[in-house]
Amino acid sequence: MAPPGGAVLQVVRPAAGGIRRHVIQLAAGLPERGWTVEVAAPPGFALEDAALPHPPPVHLIPIGSRLNPGEDLRAASILRRLGGRCDVGHAHGLRAAWVASLAFGRRKPWLFTAHNLAPPAGLAARIAVRTALGRAAAVVAVSRAAALSLAPLGMPPSRVHVIPNGVDVRRFARGPDRREACRALGVPESAPLVAALGRLSWEKGFDVLIAAAPRILRACPDARIVVAGTGPAEAELRAAAATADAAGRILLPGWLPDASVLLASADVAVVPSREEGQGIAALEAMGAGAPVVASRTGGLPETVVDGETGFLVKPGDPAALADAVLRVLSDEALGARMGQAGRRRAESEFNLDLMLDSLAALYSRLAPSTTA
Structure with a gap:
């Protein structure tokens, strides 16, 4: 019926x-x-x-x-x-x-x-x-x-x-096309990829990720940090990325028509929000099978399981954010386990x-x- x-x-x-x-x-x-x-x-x-x-x-x-x-x-x-x-x-x-x-x-x-x-x-x-x-x-x-x-x-x-x-996990069913994503972004296919996406505004905390970038890149110099999206803080974030000790390794490609390719190719997804009702970016990253490093704020702890599907850190703390990202980048098996657990959680709960x-x-x- x-x-x-x-x-x-x-x-x-x-x-x-x-x-x-x-x-x-x-x-x-x-x-x-x-x-x-x-x-x-x-x-x-x-x-x-x-x-x-x-x-x-x-x-x-x-x-x-x-x-x-x-x-x-x-x-x-x-x-x-x-x-x-x-x-x-x-x-x-x-x-x-x-x-x-x-x-x-x-x-x-x-x-x-x-x-x-x-x-x-x-x-x-x-x-x-x-x-x-x-x-x-x-x-x-x-x-x-x-x-x-x-x-x-x-x-x-x-x-x-x-x-x-x-989250529609079927969007990611064809699997990651890392070559396609890296070619579109102009980055080496072998580079560890740190991805963040959303509206470029103060509450999303992307400035915290850019502040964490030098610490990440000193430990992992081949990495690329991609912050995709548009919004009122875009000019400020571009200026911060240009002055950071990053040598062009922080990329702001603007709005992406298909962010699923970026997420499915990411070695770690970052959601550094200062406040968040739930965190659709975290859900999409989990649906794509990416481990997530997110702020312990708002609804994000209900989405990301600390130590299982990713890590939760204090909001607004660049050092804590960088250290959590590096824990994932330095342990490929850990990242894979977290990504698989996140995808299962997205399928069953979200x-x-x-x-x-x-x-x-x-x-x-x-x-x-x-x-x-």
Whole structure:
């Protein structure tokens, strides 16, 4: 029997990186589970480059990154009209949740996903968030850490559904093509490859990896450190890489259309975040079979098992980060064991199908008329 389904409207705040990838996964996987997808997002949120077989309609709404009563009410008015086309609304991020609460209230079932740790907020923001969460039919967090961060905003962790992000391990099934990755990056195929990728912003901590690079390269002079991505800290990171004692061995190739090739070719993947809701980059690295060195912060300890699938280190500590990377690079058998364990963990605990099935089931519970 076909699974129950309906129509879901994904409501997105200004976002790049993890939230955007998450929405792309939903747009690709939910139709197979009976749910059609539409997206309401601010200008600049595009899915044209996502290679989706059936791209969903994207409706533009003027939702910004900060509270703006006039714009928020205008966005809510548009969203309310779009809501007539859907059975369930799904807001991603606290700003999207606030606008969804204005648009839907309790008249239409909608849920909110916390992708990141809730930041400290002033009184007005706390009141807005508390109001929004109180109107949501369900609250989801991508990790226990993200769920706990909502408690000061009036949402007890016991009321939060923890549904981790998922990774499509099938992307890496063909195995690593190291030659292809090294040729594209312009590095020797024999060079130990340290890979990091994500949005180049302060909270991702890529400056910590660049600060750790001299210590890594003194011990392993043939290594190459690749930091892939774009973002507001890109110029600063390029300047730091140019002045580091690295002789051109720190590479910032920008955005990569297929990061899976880089991850599958990496000897170690690094996730040096200062704060992290869960860490999609860590999940993808594990799916690719790469050992992961990550910060012990936010949801990363729920993803990376210290000493088994990689190592966890103190956030913002270049020396500790370098030493953990060198432990992996200096022991090929250890790196292989950790990579295999990480892939098994990604397949069993963070499989994309598990995430999609859990969300589709939650949608059906919120919109029981779709089961008729």
